[in-house]
Amino acid sequence: MSGRAIELKGVTYFYPNTTTPALEHVTLSIDYGEFVAIAGPSGGGKSTLARIVTGLIPHVYGGTLDGEVHVDGINVAEKGIRGIVGRVGIVLQVPENQIVNLVVEEEIAFPLENLLLDGQTILNRIEEVLHSLGIEHLRSRATNTLSGGEIQKVVIASVLACEPRILILDEPLAHLDPYTVRELLEILYRLNRSHGVTIVVIEHRLSELLKYVSRLIVLDRYVVADGEPRDVLTTIVNSGSGMGIEVPQVSRLSAKMGGGSVPVSIEESLDVFSRLLSRDDGCGSLAQYGAGEVKRAGEDPVIAAEDLWYAYPSGRAALRGVTVSVYRGEFVAIVGANGSGKTTLVKHFSGILKPSRGSVKVFGRDTSSYSVAELARHVGAVFQNPLHQFFNETVLDEVLFSARNMGIRDAEERALSVLRYFNLSHLADRSPYEISVGEQRRLAIASILIYDPEIVVLDEATAGIDFSLKMELLKLLVDLVERGKTVILTTHDIEFITYAPLDRIIVLNDGRVLAHGPPRELLYSDELLVKARVAPPQIPVLVKRIGLDRCARPLNEKELYSILLPGERR
Amino acid sequence: MKWSFFDAMSYALLYEELSSPLHLLDPRAKLLYVVLTIAVSVAVSRLDALLLVLAVNLAVLALYRNLIARFILLLRGLAPFIAIIVVFNILVSLAFTSVSIAETVATQLRSVTRIACLTAALLVLLSTTTPRQIIQAFTSIGITYTYVYPFIVALRFIPILFSEMRNIYDAQRARGLDFERGRAIDRVKRLTAIVIPTIVCSVIRAKDLIEAMELRGFGYSKKRTFYKPIKFRRVDVIFTVAITAVYLAAIIAAVTTPAIL
Incomplete structure (x- = not known):
């Protein structure tokens, strides 16, 4: 058993007071030096697996664990967390919740002090790890001033300082913008290659990750697939189930075209698709999905921000002269890197923040003349964490609460109808805290839509949810737009917005509007995306590499497929 | 710029990573300063002497660039709670005791001054000392770190909680x-909409933190090393002696001289 980094044999686990196992007969092994991705749907047991491997289960969580778990030769189920401290490093799902200390240097020293290393050794390790992650400049920074990506790196540094042989990261990419994702994966790849650290990344955003890993395991309570990423993806996409995984768009396209083994990156797909897509004879029948144009420019906007400036109490300017308008019935995405000012901007739309300078008007009236509650009748805002909203005993009460706030007549009837619409009526009597992440997200939106606001604003609504839940959410949003609502969403999930029938994208960078326009124009502009630190989605990159963008500008694999095989377009 | 209660409290209590004279003081000197301030605030019952103690604390705050501003923010944030306590005390005194209005008001003024003194001293400690340094100070006097850590980490999370x-x-x-309209009783009831999600989110945060600490060896041994030794230097002695001398003077003056206020 001692030859393997991680070895699980017949592992079945039940959380306390549950009758359905979170993991069932899981048998898998990971060798030293491997770089492995574990994917699967939300609720498929990925985080449970990480907790078992680190000894948190059963030693902290309790429950019933059957089977054998060996990590770095240690029987974790027997020895517990102390048996593997220092040997295995883990970065849990929400990195900012793991920061114990106030200064970066202290945070890195924390585990080493616990393990009784002497002062000089600790200082040497701090220097080494800061250098190897390229974060020397953060050494004296207060941890509460770090960005999401910086926090992630500091937590990794603190774990690496113990020189673990195995590093496990649970959904490390969920809240990071694409540029930071790439930076982080480069670091992990370097650690794996030059230091031989075994790396296990639990994640459902695979597009970028697959370029680095040598193996992909798909988990849905049991091991669904395990092997070389290309083979596993081929199995998954051909099975049609998707397993909640964000399969790269080029892999989906290849599967749609029945191409056998699927490519996992744009580079790999170029050979296949360049033959199929290249056109020497002009555009021919391909001239569809043109650049598009901004609609309704002549109408009065429902939201108009003019020369909007906002500085946080600490003095940091978050918005610098933003001028944007949103028109009735538009479906708009606000994109930008972490810290670009997306959330700050939409908080102005709902009146939560008032401009330091400039103005924001909703239906022609200045937001400073509205109270937030008054404005909520027109602008329903759903923020990143649904748990910030819930406090009632049941799902039904949660929706009713909003209805009563707004003085809705026939509140109960309306609430039941909204729950039906969101496919939540079977959960009406359950606690909002007991339902799944996807259901919580839907409930948060339902509790806004009960009072029928004309404008719906969603802040990073796709963060931390799997691909099928994202598509479920998108269906709801499209339906809202079709019903005449104005929908505004902020996101750094560029792949997601390629599936959304957006009228417009607003690109923010460092508190300024860098550009706004139709998706087919902006997502095909390399210069703009680089400037905004937004990674371009795969299909536009592929189409541009082949030189087809002069003819057509598809955004996702379905659109590209319909160009190739117009007869099969639905 | 208008500060909300949450912003004010969160910002006022935030540690800042700078190299000021207060940051450079030994954490034990700052802890002693807090203890002495508590002791003198309790020991002295004359308003003029308490104002002298407050003046000393304000002078200490002035050693670091924005501590006075933060002190004002903190007091503004605490003002509604202080006001409720003061009004309640005055009403109870007038209703159930024979103390004059003037004396009751003077008592409350003394209490408010004491609160201001304690707030200033705690602000100096929390804004210029990291929790780890405080733990190191306690450990150096023989207290096991596993007992102290939970309290100190709780302090670190106060600004995060407000945020x-x-x-x-x-x-x-x-x-x-709408938290700003309606009868007082309704407004208080509406606060459950803040309190319950705050508790839920705090419990989740605490759970994550405990897991992260355990996984990084917290409690692995009863002992612990510290990568940077702390030293009680001459400047710490001067600071402690100066504070002690002024506080003693305040106590002696309060006992031996006639009251100015």
Whole structure:
């Protein structure tokens, strides 16, 4: 058993007071030096697996664990967390919740002090790890001033300082913008290659990750697939189930075209698709999905921000002269890197923040003349964490609460109808805290839509949810737009917005509007995306590499497929 | 710029990573300063002497660039709670004791001055000392770190808690909950919409933190090393002696001289 980094044999686990196992007969092994991705749907047991491997289960969580778990030769189920401290490093799902200390240097020293290393050794390790992650400049920074990506790196540094042989990261990419994702994966790849650290990344955003890993395991309570990423993806996409995984768009396209083994990156797909897509004879029948144009420019906007400036109490300017308008019935995405000012901007739309300078008007009236509650009748805002909203005993009460706030007549009837619409009526009597992440997200939106606001604003609504839940959410949003609502969403999930029938994208960078326009124009502009630190989605990159963008500008694999095989377009 | 309660509290208590004279003091000197301030505030019952203690504390705050501003922010944040206590005390005194209004008001003034003194001293400690340094100070006098850590980490999370409450407050307002209108009793009832999500989010945060600490060896041994030794230097002695001398003078003056106020 001692030859393997991680070895699980017949592992079945039940959380306390549950009758359905979170993991069932899981048998898998990971060798030293491997770089492995574990994917699967939300609720498929990925985080449970990480907790078992680190000894948190059963030693902290309790429950019933059957089977054998060996990590770095240690029987974790027997020895517990102390048996593997220092040997295995883990970065849990929400990195900012793991920061114990106030200064970066202290945070890195924390585990080493616990393990009784002497002062000089600790200082040497701090220097080494800061250098190897390229974060020397953060050494004296207060941890509460770090960005999401910086926090992630500091937590990794603190774990690496113990020189673990195995590093496990649970959904490390969920809240990071694409540029930071790439930076982080480069670091992990370097650690794996030059230091031989075994790396296990639990994640459902695979597009970028697959370029680095040598193996992909798909988990849905049991091991669904395990092997070389290309083979596993081929199995998954051909099975049609998707397993909640964000399969790269080029892999989906290849599967749609029945191409056998699927490519996992744009580079790999170029050979296949360049033959199929290249056109020497002009555009021919391909001239569809043109650049598009901004609609309704002549109408009065429902939201108009003019020369909007906002500085946080600490003095940091978050918005610098933003001028944007949103028109009735538009479906708009606000994109930008972490810290670009997306959330700050939409908080102005709902009146939560008032401009330091400039103005924001909703239906022609200045937001400073509205109270937030008054404005909520027109602008329903759903923020990143649904748990910030819930406090009632049941799902039904949660929706009713909003209805009563707004003085809705026939509140109960309306609430039941909204729950039906969101496919939540079977959960009406359950606690909002007991339902799944996807259901919580839907409930948060339902509790806004009960009072029928004309404008719906969603802040990073796709963060931390799997691909099928994202598509479920998108269906709801499209339906809202079709019903005449104005929908505004902020996101750094560029792949997601390629599936959304957006009228417009607003690109923010460092508190300024860098550009706004139709998706087919902006997502095909390399210069703009680089400037905004937004990674371009795969299909536009592929189409541009082949030189087809002069003819057509598809955004996702379905659109590209319909160009190739117009007869099969639905 | 208008500061909300949550912003004010969150910002005022935030540690800042700078190299000021107060940052450079030994954490034991700062802990002693807090203890002495508590002791003198309790020991002295004359307003003029308490004002002298407050003046000393304000002078200490002035050693670091924005501590006075933060002190004002903190007091403004605490003002509603202080006001409720003061009004309640005055009403109870007038209703149930024979103490004159003037004396009752003077008593409350003394209490408010004491609160201001303690707030200033704690602000100096929390804004210029990291929790780890405080733990190191306690450990150096023989207290096991595993006992102290939970309290100190709790202190570190106070600004984060206020920031989370701010987000929850915003999320609730965004769905039409008006905390500023209606009868006082209704407004208090509406606070459950902030309190419950705050508790839930704090429990989740605490759970994550405990897991992260355990996984990084917290409690692995009863002992612990510290990578940077702390030294009680001459400047710490001078600071401690100066504070002690002024506080002693305040106590002696309060006992031996006639009251000015």
